[in-house]
Amino acid sequence: MLLTMKEMLKTAREHHFAVGAFNICDSLLMETVVQTAEETDSPVIVELAPPEFDFVGEDFFRYVIERLQNSPVPAVLHLDHGKTLEQVERAVRCGFTSVMIDGSLLDYDGNVALTREVVDHCHAKGISVEAEIGTIGSLDGPESGADEIIYTKPEDVLRFIEATGADSLAIAIGTAHGIYPAGKVPELRLDILEAIDRLTPVPLVLHGGSSNKDEEIHEAATHGISKINIASDYRKAFFEQLSDTLNETHAFWSGDVYPPAIEAGKKVIAHKMQLFASAGKADVYR
Numbered sequence: 001m002l003l004t005m006k007e008m009l010k011t012a013r014e015h016h017f018a019v020g021a022f023n024i025c026d027s028l029l030m031e032t033v034v035q036t037a038e039e040t041d042s043p044v045i046v047e048l049a050p051p052e053f054d055f056v057g058e059d060f061f062r063y064v065i066e067r068l069q070n071s072p073v074p075a076v077l078h079l080d081h082g083k084t085l086e087q088v089e090r091a092v093r094c095g096f097t098s099v100m101i102d103g104s105l106l107d108y109d110g111n112v113a114l115t116r117e118v119v120d121h122c123h124a125k126g127i128s129v130e131a132e133i134g135t136i137g138s139l140d141g142p143e144s145g146a147d148e149i150i151y152t153k154p155e156d157v158l159r160f161i162e163a164t165g166a167d168s169l170a171i172a173i174g175t176a177h178g179i180y181p182a183g184k185v186p187e188l189r190l191d192i193l194e195a196i197d198r199l200t201p202v203p204l205v206l207h208g209g210s211s212n213k214d215e216e217i218h219e220a221a222t223h224g225i226s227k228i229n230i231a232s233d234y235r236k237a238f239f240e241q242l243s244d245t246l247n248e249t250h251a252f253w254s255g256d257v258y259p260p261a262i263e264a265g266k267k268v269i270a271h272k273m274q275l276f277a278s279a280g281k282a283d284v285y286r
Contacts, residue, residue: 001074001285002065005098005128006167008043008076008285009203009226015284017277018206018221021045022269023080023231025052028258030064032238032265037073040270040279045098045227047078050087061094074285078130080229088118092127100130100170108133108156115164123165130205130227133160134172154195161202168203168227171196173220175208188216190223197224205229214275221276230272238265 012019022033024046037044046068048056061077068075079091079099088099101118103111115131122129134152152171161169173189196204203226206217221228241264242257251257273279 001071002068002097003074003076003285004126005045005076005078005130005227007128008045008074009168011284012043012226012278012281013203015281016222017281018225018228019043019045019076019278020269020272020276021047021076021078021080021205021227021229022234023047023049023052023229025055027060027063028262029235029238029265030067032234032262033269034067034071034073034075035262036266036269036273037075037282038071039266040273041073041282042273042278042280043074043282043285045076045078047080047229049080050082053079053087053091058090058094061096065095073282076128082118085114085118085121088122092122092125096127098128098130100132102132102170104132104135104170104172108160112160112163115160115166119165128167129165130168130170131160131164131166132170132172132205132207133157151189151192152196154192154199157196157200161200166202168205169200170205170207173206175206175212188212188220190216190219193220193224203227217272218275218277221278228272228276230269233272234265234268237268238262240264 008019024030024033033046064077068077076098077096079096081102082088082099083102088101091099099122101115103114119129133156135150150172173192204224205227206220206225207229238261242261245257245260249256
């Protein structure tokens with residue numbers, strides 16, 4: 001069941017849960033994500049940042065779209081952290097139902113202008129647009145980010161949405177992309193989230209959802225955040241198990257090598273879906 005992000009997050013916001021958005025870069029990770037959504041009866045967002053898109057190539061999305069259309073759970077195919085109109089147009093051409101345009105490293109007026117351009121282009125085609133104000137930190141991975149987190153100002157949110165027409169908004173409340181190094185424990189500014197949630201006319205998005213405290217993520221998911229991005233946490237479990245299996249078995253057949261890695265990834269994703277309160281919520285879309 002393939003939806004737009006606007007359709008997906010409207011329902012999530014009304015029912016006070018967040019939908020997990022999981023970055024993929026091959027068919028194995030795709031199946032890890034979608035199978036978990038189906039097994040937990042959870043809505044799901046499959047997303048790729050531009051470097052991931054470059055890696056898989058355009059033909060890959062014929063399979064992805066058919067897989068999501070035929071799935072019994074609601075799903076969105078989303079471009080994560082598009083930086084240019086050209087990247088957005090490529091995703092639209094490949095059948096994505098949602099895009100993010102990330103102008104957060106531009107000045108405010110530049111971010112508004114770029115976001116407005118993308119919104120005009122995508123809304124004419126019935127495609128949802130996520131935008132960002134404030135900056136997400138960067139630790140590793142293809143999503144990139146800023147060296148220093150700039151927290152979103154609540155007073156900027158309403159005027160930004162009115163100026164751009166974006167359908168959802170990624171906000172900065174203290175997270176970073178990637179796995180946090182040993183000894184560094186992020187503290188989410190839930191006070192900022194609360195202030196923004198009182199003002200925003202559109203659903204809110206949390207990037208850098210990996211490696212944060214479970215209780216803070218659950219609090220965010222049930223008190224204002226409607227979409228949470230995850231990549232590093234489940235990929236780490238997948239590839240660590242893959243490495244262990246290869247070292248233990250010296251197998252060279254996919255049927256021996258990949259299933260344990262998929263199961264390891266699915267375990268992490270299922271836990272996240274419980275934290276997001278999205279498990280069992282596919283039914284509210286039917």
